[in-house]
């Protein structure tokens with residue numbers, strides 16, 4: 226079962242910061258997870274919310290702020306909001322990187338950056354996994370690159386049992402990412418039957434981690450990896 230550092234190791238350091246990603250690597254994760262948005266000046270920014278209010282001492286929407294202004298903000302413990310490039314350069318292929326397309330219109334620039342890292346910086350396409358709740362972004366990423374591994378994130382039950390399956394198959398997903406709350410043994414079995422891996426978020430309690438392992442989960446995202 227893969228150990229995936231959620232927003233780095235955000236139980237130990239400010240989420241989605243270089244410090245958090247370094248901490249996750251020090252703790253021996255197999256992969257880090259991060260969230261991306263586009264800012265006003267066009268760079269890919271590693272931040273979870275669409276505003277900076279919760280995680281920094283600033284305020285406002287990320288898409289309305291320029292990189293130079295975002296960089297003035299403090300995300301705690303003296304850390305700054307990193308760009309996706311800064312995180313990739315820190316990671317330097319030591320672990321795999323799961324880029325969650327959180328903001329709109331992130332698929333295209335993320336895929337462009339990945340291609341650059343593969344062509345010019347010695348990264349392998351398998352060093353990356355793209356994921357999202359947004360079907361639109363996943364579809365766009367798949368249209369750009371037929372090989373990239375992708376994960377479809379799901380957080381709720383719908384009336385139609387296994388509603389996620391047809392979309393996951395359509396885009397050729399590598400994994401599905403259900404929240405711990407909706408995960409069942411049955412769901413894991415169903416996904417496996419269709420060749421999909423199951424990475425569950427966010428699993429912090431050791432008892433839950435053990436239960437996911439027993440149920441055959443392929444990975445867990447944890448704040449305390």
Ligand code: G3P
Pocket residue numbers: 231258260273325356378402426446
């Ligand atoms: O990718 C798993 C998890 O990160 C999805 O939820 O809100 O933490 O981005 P969230």
Ligand code: MG
Pocket residue numbers: 258259260325
């Ligand atoms: Mg995320």
